[in-house]
Amino acid sequence: MTAKLALYFSYPFVRYALIVGVLIALCSSLLGVTLVLKRFSFIGDGLSHVAFGAMAIASVLNLTDSMVLVLPFTVVAAVLLLRVGQNAKIKGDAVIAMVSVGALAIGYLLMNIFSTSANISGDVCSTLFGSTSILTLSLFEVRLCVALSVVVVLVFVVFYNKIFAVTFDESFAMAVGTPVNRYNLMIAVIIAVIIVLAMNLVGSLLISALVIFPALSAMRVFKSFLSVTVCSAVLSVVCSVAGLLVSILAGTPVGSTIVAADILAFFLFAAAGKAAGRQ
Amino acid sequence: MAELTCRDLVLGYDGEVLVKDLSFQVNKGDYLCIVGSNGSGKSTLMRTILHLQAPMSGTVEYGDGLRPNEIGYLPQQTLVQRDFPASVREIVLSGCQARCGLRPFYNREEKQLAEESMERLGISSFADRCYRELSGGQQQRVLLARALCATRRLLLLDEPVTGLDPKVTAEMYQLIRKLNREGISVIMISHDVHAAAKYASHILHIGRDMFFGPVELYRQSKAGKRYLNLEAEDDADREAGIPEAGDLADREAGIPEAGDLAGAEAEETGPADGTGEGGEKRP
Numbered sequence: 328m329t330a331k332l333a334l335y336f337s338y339p340f341v342r343y344a345l346i347v348g349v350l351i352a353l354c355s356s357l358l359g360v361t362l363v364l365k366r367f368s369f370i371g372d373g374l375s376h377v378a379f380g381a382m383a384i385a386s387v388l389n390l391t392d393s394m395v396l397v398l399p400f401t402v403v404a405a406v407l408l409l410r411v412g413q414n415a416k417i418k419g420d421a422v423i424a425m426v427s428v429g430a431l432a433i434g435y436l437l438m439n440i441f442s443t444s445a446n447i448s449g450d451v452c453s454t455l456f457g458s459t460s461i462l463t464l465s466l467f468e469v470r471l472c473v474a475l476s477v478v479v480v481l482v483f484v485v486f487y488n489k490i491f492a493v494t495f496d497e498s499f500a501m502a503v504g505t506p507v508n509r510y511n512l513m514i515a516v517i518i519a520v521i522i523v524l525a526m527n528l529v530g531s532l533l534i535s536a537l538v539i540f541p542a543l544s545a546m547r548v549f550k551s552f553l554s555v556t557v558c559s560a561v562l563s564v565v566c567s568v569a570g571l572l573v574s575i576l577a578g579t580p581v582g583s584t585i586v587a588a589d590i591l592a593f594f595l596f597a598a599a600g601k602a603a604g605r606q
Numbered sequence: 607m608a609e610l611t612c613r614d615l616v617l618g619y620d621g622e623v624l625v626k627d628l629s630f631q632v633n634k635g636d637y638l639c640i641v642g643s644n645g646s647g648k649s650t651l652m653r654t655i656l657h658l659q660a661p662m663s664g665t666v667e668y669g670d671g672l673r674p675n676e677i678g679y680l681p682q683q684t685l686v687q688r689d690f691p692a693s694v695r696e697i698v699l700s701g702c703q704a705r706c707g708l709r710p711f712y713n714r715e716e717k718q719l720a721e722e723s724m725e726r727l728g729i730s731s732f733a734d735r736c737y738r739e740l741s742g743g744q745q746q747r748v749l750l751a752r753a754l755c756a757t758r759r760l761l762l763l764d765e766p767v768t769g770l771d772p773k774v775t776a777e778m779y780q781l782i783r784k785l786n787r788e789g790i791s792v793i794m795i796s797h798d799v800h801a802a803a804k805y806a807s808h809i810l811h812i813g814r815d816m817f818f819g820p821v822e823l824y825r826q827s828k829a830g831k832r833y834l835n836l837e838a839e840d841d842a843d844r845e846a847g848i849p850e851a852g853d854l855a856d857r858e859a860g861i862p863e864a865g866d867l868a869g870a871e872a873e874e875t876g877p878a879d880g881t882g883e884g885g886e887k888r889p
Binding site for chain 2: 360364365366485488491495496499500502503505546551552
């Protein structure tokens, strides 16, 4: 088995996949805690579907680098969803559901009508579930991913205390003059960036899992915000490396294998949390 | 000069006026209770004082060198907070966020301040415990410690005893009074008129009958009499097991009679205060 792995790792694209996988897992888990606690879990889901729609448009337009279109599209959607969620005639979750299914439907429709490839369902499936696209990354994409990840991690570290303050208690933060809306906006933009990054790894349907599972697992066991955040980052990286390796060795789809690893970890942590609570 | 002066405030939202001609001030060391029925505009007033909402007309001014972000606010607890995975220390420290400004991390001075606040409220022993595992009263103390990190002068408390059992409620009131005696001005929104009349130095009653002034005058005022009596009667009825509908009718009929009850109630607060002192000395 090690020989087989060594052989695989002699190929640059496998190494790229691993690097990108680790970075994405790290970034996506960081904000997971905030999203879960702010009851924003579904924003991730909605945005990923918007990203899918944007991806469809990009492929219809025959753009070689879809990221150029998908990234701004998703960021704008994130900002809009957050704004609408705040002063709502239609409630926040309903808007997200609307946007999310709408983007999915329109995306698929566009891909079907203006199809340029012979294998539409294959294309759709790989955008939705990630399939093998992580193994076909170009050097440019890897660099872009590294750069964006560094930015995300830096922003998160620098604003860690503010993010905590805004997550725990918006009213208090507002009262003492913290620009809460600006930080919420920042959180939304970072999430959009992470989602676009993560599409390569697990595909747009499974991104939410990458964002939410590590945070939920960590929250079962750990008791301070810092330890929950660190644990969810570590857990996410471990799960995605494990998932990647298994998928390479066993030939299973990358995205779903990683998510399966996350789910497994969740149940382990939930059990551990129960056991600790009983003592 | 007063720490907080509100002049001719008109409050409301979406063009609908809730409160008119509201003027009051808070001087250093005051303990002001804002009472009034649901929907009378208490929360709107609080948001206005915090500059989270603009008044429809009138002014809110801080004086005596108090800056708007130097108010220690204790909001009502949200659902999110009940199961929040954060340690007590992390939460108290977040009270320093205004001092911290754009600087990414808290400095030693701010960490020291957080420790002192926890010491002051007697929660140092569970600084590393998880917030969601604490009892309701302990959680309120944590949030109060956080508010203390944000201010040295003025605390603004939004129904701080909601959902607490009577014993813990009494402790909470003692604690607030202790802080007030240490020189921090307190503005508190409250449902509980009796506790307000017992602990506060000033009362602001908003709603049908407006009142602002020292608590002694409130007891004799129209608003004060009506309110204190209603509640006393309510309590009496509840104890006697009289159903709600009858309750209402009684109230309409028996207003003058209830006036005497209010007097008794006011006298009663004396000895009750005394026992309160005893509670305060407990560690």
